Amino acid sequence: MTDAASVRRFISRSGIYVAFAIVVVVFSLASPYFLTVTNFLNIGQQTSVLFVAAFAMTFVILSGEIDLSIGSLAALVGVVIALLLSQGWPLALALLGGLAVGLVSGLISGSLTVIGQIPSFIVTLGMLSALRGISFLLTGSTAVPIESDAMLEIFADAEPLGIPVSIWFAAGIFVVLWVVLTRTRFGAYVYAVGGNAAAARLSGVNAVRVKIAVFGLAGLVTACAGILLTARLGTGLAEGARNLELDAIAAVVLGGTSFAGGRGSLGKTVMGALLIGTLNNGLTLLNVSYFAQLIIKGAIIIAAVLLDRWTRGNR
Amino acid sequence: MGPRVTKAVVSFEGILKRFPGVTALDGVSFDVSAGEVHALIGENGAGKSTLMKILAGAYRADEGTVRIDGHQVQIHGPEAGRGLGVRMIYQELTVLPNLDVGRNILLGREPTRRGLVNWRALYRQAQAILTQLGLDIDARTMVEDLAIGEQQMVEIARALVGDPKIIVLDEPTSSLTRSEEEALFDLVRRLKDRGVAILYISHRMEEIFLLADRVTVLRDGQWVATKPIGDVTEQDLIALMVGRDIDTSAKAPAHDAAPVVLEVRDLQAGPRVRGVSFAVEAGEVLGFSGLVGSGRTETALAVFGAEPHSGGEILLNGDRRTVHTPRDAIASGILYVPEDRKGLGLVLIHTVAENLALPSLPRFERRGLLDRRGERRFVAEWIEKLGVRTPSPDQQIEFLSGGNQQKVVLAKWLALGPKILILDEPTRGIDVGAKAEVFRLIREIAAQGVAVILISSELPEILRESNRIAVFHQGRIAGELDAADASEEAVMALAFGQDRQPDRTQMEASP
Numbered sequence: 146m147t148d149a150a151s152v153r154r155f156i157s158r159s160g161i162y163v164a165f166a167i168v169v170v171v172f173s174l175a176s177p178y179f180l181t182v183t184n185f186l187n188i189g190q191q192t193s194v195l196f197v198a199a200f201a202m203t204f205v206i207l208s209g210e211i212d213l214s215i216g217s218l219a220a221l222v223g224v225v226i227a228l229l230l231s232q233g234w235p236l237a238l239a240l241l242g243g244l245a246v247g248l249v250s251g252l253i254s255g256s257l258t259v260i261g262q263i264p265s266f267i268v269t270l271g272m273l274s275a276l277r278g279i280s281f282l283l284t285g286s287t288a289v290p291i292e293s294d295a296m297l298e299i300f301a302d303a304e305p306l307g308i309p310v311s312i313w314f315a316a317g318i319f320v321v322l323w324v325v326l327t328r329t330r331f332g333a334y335v336y337a338v339g340g341n342a343a344a345a346r347l348s349g350v351n352a353v354r355v356k357i358a359v360f361g362l363a364g365l366v367t368a369c370a371g372i373l374l375t376a377r378l379g380t381g382l383a384e385g386a387r388n389l390e391l392d393a394i395a396a397v398v399l400g401g402t403s404f405a406g407g408r409g410s411l412g413k414t415v416m417g418a419l420l421i422g423t424l425n426n427g428l429t430l431l432n433v434s435y436f437a438q439l440i441i442k443g444a445i446i447i448a449a450v451l452l453d454r455w456t457r458g459n460r
Numbered sequence: 461m462g463p464r465v466t467k468a469v470v471s472f473e474g475i476l477k478r479f480p481g482v483t484a485l486d487g488v489s490f491d492v493s494a495g496e497v498h499a500l501i502g503e504n505g506a507g508k509s510t511l512m513k514i515l516a517g518a519y520r521a522d523e524g525t526v527r528i529d530g531h532q533v534q535i536h537g538p539e540a541g542r543g544l545g546v547r548m549i550y551q552e553l554t555v556l557p558n559l560d561v562g563r564n565i566l567l568g569r570e571p572t573r574r575g576l577v578n579w580r581a582l583y584r585q586a587q588a589i590l591t592q593l594g595l596d597i598d599a600r601t602m603v604e605d606l607a608i609g610e611q612q613m614v615e616i617a618r619a620l621v622g623d624p625k626i627i628v629l630d631e632p633t634s635s636l637t638r639s640e641e642e643a644l645f646d647l648v649r650r651l652k653d654r655g656v657a658i659l660y661i662s663h664r665m666e667e668i669f670l671l672a673d674r675v676t677v678l679r680d681g682q683w684v685a686t687k688p689i690g691d692v693t694e695q696d697l698i699a700l701m702v703g704r705d706i707d708t709s710a711k712a713p714a715h716d717a718a719p720v721v722l723e724v725r726d727l728q729a730g731p732r733v734r735g736v737s738f739a740v741e742a743g744e745v746l747g748f749s750g751l752v753g754s755g756r757t758e759t760a761l762a763v764f765g766a767e768p769h770s771g772g773e774i775l776l777n778g779d780r781r782t783v784h785t786p787r788d789a790i791a792s793g794i795l796y797v798p799e800d801r802k803g804l805g806l807v808l809i810h811t812v813a814e815n816l817a818l819p820s821l822p823r824f825e826r827r828g829l830l831d832r833r834g835e836r837r838f839v840a841e842w843i844e845k846l847g848v849r850t851p852s853p854d855q856q857i858e859f860l861s862g863g864n865q866q867k868v869v870l871a872k873w874l875a876l877g878p879k880i881l882i883l884d885e886p887t888r889g890i891d892v893g894a895k896a897e898v899f900r901l902i903r904e905i906a907a908q909g910v911a912v913i914l915i916s917s918e919l920p921e922i923l924r925e926s927n928r929i930a931v932f933h934q935g936r937i938a939g940e941l942d943a944a945d946a947s948e949e950a951v952m953a954l955a956f957g958q959d960r961q962p963d964r965t966q967m968e969a970s971p
Contacts, residue, residue, distance in 0.1 A: 324829070328829045328830050329825075329828060329829060329830060330821045330822065330824075330825055333817075333821055333830065334821075336807075336810065336814070337807055337810070337814070337818055340807035340808075340809050340810050341803075341804075341807040341808065343803065343804050344803070344804050344805060344806055344807050345818070346766070346785075346786060347764075347766060347786050347796065347798060347804055347805070348786070348818045348819045349786050349787045349790040349819045350787075350818070351785075351787060407807065407809050407810065408809055
């Protein structure tokens with residue numbers, strides 16, 4: 146019984162690492178190509194957009210809310226940047242325009258949630274639909290090519306020190322957000338508000354402002370994901386980044402961040418996103434059909450949460 | 461009380477239960493008779509809950525026997541316990557607010573006819589049980605439309621389905637108003653007259669002496685004593701529980717006149733605060749007494765900015781202050797310890813350190829970043845200062861005892877250097893030893909010149925700890941008493957609005 150308990154404790158602390166290790170071992174045995182530097186850089190590059198989106202989602206979930214509009218927003222940001230560039234805007238201004246769209250959209254979701262007192266699930270479900278609609282209206286559902294070689298080079302093709310630039314961006318954004326979450330008052334308030342909003346308020350935390358700021362920040366970070374995605378695709382696509390929000394939620398939950406808020410970390414999300422990215426990569430290498438991949442991913446997400454329940458139960 | 465019935469309904473014999481690292485129960489033996497109210501008392505962690513869970517079938521004893529009606533029983537799971545006639549009524553209500561009373565009472569035991577629920581029989585049976593209990597509640601009322609006290613009655617009614625031999629009541633009065641308490645006590649006496657054995661767990665001495673026939677004391681998992689209630693005094697019981705003498709009779713030190721720190725004039729807030737005026741001096745403990753719902757807590761919340769106020773003035777050291785949010789109040793040095801410690805006072809899933817430092821974070825900001833090392837030193841210092849017993853600052857606060865949780869709440873406010881500290885039922889759900897420590901702290905705080913407002917429903921507590929008592933009645937302060945020569949009767953008379961205009965005129969006068 147004590148043994149079972151200590152196994153539980155080990156898994157609850159390091160379950161995601163165990164799962165990741167198992168996945169790596171299985172794929173390495175199955176495919177000689179899997180365990181190579183090139184392939185891991187590949188995984189990093191393919192997963193970078195998910196990383197960034199999942200960081201945004203981590204903040205929102207930690208604060209006790211949810212944001213379903215992340216995929217639609219990332220697509221809209223790409224569309225807006227592509228259109229601004231085609232209008233002859235300089236790259237820097239077009240990027241700022243895209244970031245502004247992200248920030249404003251996040252602030253709207255946050256304000257409706259906190260001030261309008263509508264559950265964020267509903268608010269962002271509406272935003273998910275509305276933002277996608279705006280993208281289609283703006284583009285007439287045609288792909289808008291990125292008319293800036295600089296953008297493609299800076300955000301997709303460059304390989305400083307031999308590492309794809311999107312990995313550098315994901316890592317840089319991680320560092321900045323990690324500092325915000327663990328080393329600032331705002332970060333501490335995000336946890337407090339997510340853990341118990343009423344108690345945080347009675348402790349002098351402006352819970353309304355914190356939550357709105359979380360949504361605004363998430364919008365801004367999502368815009369960054371949108372920029373990386375658009376540069377990789379080379380076009381602004383109204384139907385791009387479909388289901389990105391679901392993969393992001395999956396990464397956060399797989400990592401072990403509490404869905405109820407107040408408990409978790411960005412580091413956990415990195416592992417969650419890495420696990421999803423590795424699964425995508427490995428299953429493709431093994432020629433598993435896309436449909437079967439969806440089933441396997443779904444099963445693993447549910448299994449991970451079950452494992453989490455089991456390790457937390459019977460305290 | 462009638463003649464003692466000696467037939468043992470439940471006997472515990474040498475019950476031993478170990479959890480990894482601790483022995484929760486170490487050879488506990490006593491019995492409970494039919495028609496007896498048997499109080500079970502002890503500090504938190506003494507083993508009361510563990511013992512009750514063994515009786516209910518949630519845990520299994522490692523050693524020892526439980527007998528029901530003289531037969532040795534193995535209780536595997538709550539349903540088995542139920543089948544043997546054991547009924548548990550927990551502190552937290554388990555009635556379902558979205559169902560009506562009848563469906564709640566017979567939940568899981570609905571009478572059926574040809575496989576379908578026989579609704580008419582269900583409501584008839586439920587109503588019969590309610591009538592038996594002398595309750596004037598319609599079985600078709602939705603539970604959410606009932607007052608908390610009535611919901612608890614429904615909970616008890618539910619326990620009467622089938623053939624209950626022993627009913628365990630765990631802190632049943634913790635969320636009841638005074639009149640609801642009276643109704644509950646009546647009910648307990650009626651159950652007792654029907655020959656049901658009642659095991660009554662409570663921290664409140666008053667009700668133990670009012671209701672119990674015998675009392676069993678547990679301490680650190682061990683049986684200490686079982687005695688007829690007539691053979692012991694409150695002091696005896698406290699000494700038995702704590703294992704040492706705790707003086708609960710000494711009054712708070714007298715207060716010498718000092719400048720007024722907080723003055724509130726004609727405060728109006730919501731339906732329950734209708735023109736409240738009072739003043740507190742530095743170093744004074746002002747008690748707020750009154751019935752639940754009389755406006756004590758609501759006044760405190762309005763002064764703290766947690767609830768909006770529609771009229772009146774708040775003056776700090778003679779200057780008007782605008783207090784619209786808790787942030788405003790905190791900035792002015794007005795701090796509030798809420799009654800609902802777990803729901804409002806703490807972030808339960810966070811650590812001791814995180815909870816303690818939360819309101820003090822601004823002072824650790826250096827160019828936008830937090831000085832985490834300074835914060836840790838600060839936390840360690842306050843844990844030490846208030847004697848919070850925790851294995852580490854990183855312990856999740858949920859797993860601390862109520863008394864230690866309350867010390868963390870106090871520490872987080874004291875660290876801000878309060879001018880006015882409002883404490884709302886600060887000892888609720890805290891055991892005797894910790895209560896004494898909390899009051900020692902409150903006295904120290906007042907001695908340092910902080911103006912303290914103490915809200916409490918327990919008369920002996922408020923009479924002992926306050927210098928002056930403001931008694932609330934229907935949204936106003938009905939009168940103030942000097943605690944030195946006030947009696948419980950005098951406070952109650954004001955609380956019930958006696959020697960004032962009848963209630964009706966006050967109701968009509970309000971907006």
